[in-house]
Amino acid sequence: MRLSAVISITGFCPGTLGAERLFGYAASEVIGHDISALMIPPERENEAARNREVLAQGNAVVDFETTCMVKGGRRIDVSLSLSRSGHMAAS
Numbered sequence: 001m002r003l004s005a006v007i008s009i010t011g012f013c014p015g016t017l018g019a020e021r022l023f024g025y026a027a028s029e030v031i032g033h034d035i036s037a038l039m040i041p042p043e044r045e046n047e048a049a050r051n052r053e054v055l056a057q058g059n060a061v062v063d064f065e066t067t068c069m070v071k072g073g074r075r076i077d078v079s080l081s082l083s084r085s086g087h088m089a090a091s
Contacts, residue, residue, distance in 0.1 A: 022070070022076070023039065023068070023070045023071060024070045024071030024072060025038070025070075025071050029071075035048075036048055038069070039068045039069050039070075040068065040069070041067060041068070041069050041075060044066060044067060047064075047066055051064065051082060055082060055083075055084045058084060059084075060081065060082065060083045060084070061080065061081060061082040061083075062081045063079050063080075063081060064079065064080045064081070064082070065077070065078070065079050065080075066078060066080060068080075
């Protein structure tokens with residue numbers, strides 16, 4: 001089974017300190033969209049490609065420290081965990 005080159009967001013937990021507040025997007029703006037287009041700075045696309053390879057091999061990406069873009073383009077430092085099942089956690 002080949003994994004798509006697109007990593008899409010399947011869930012976005014709202015809440016006081018949730019993803020909506022952290023990234024500035026409402027769930028309806030991101031669910032089903034490619035995170036590369038929304039949250040990965042162009043200079044970090046090579047990291048996203050490596051993470052897609054890890055996921056394609058059936059492995060998870062755990063506690064990966066990187067920089068993401070929030071709505072409006074501002075960059076923030078995050079620690080991500082990604083799994084092939086479609087779950088992403090950021091802190």
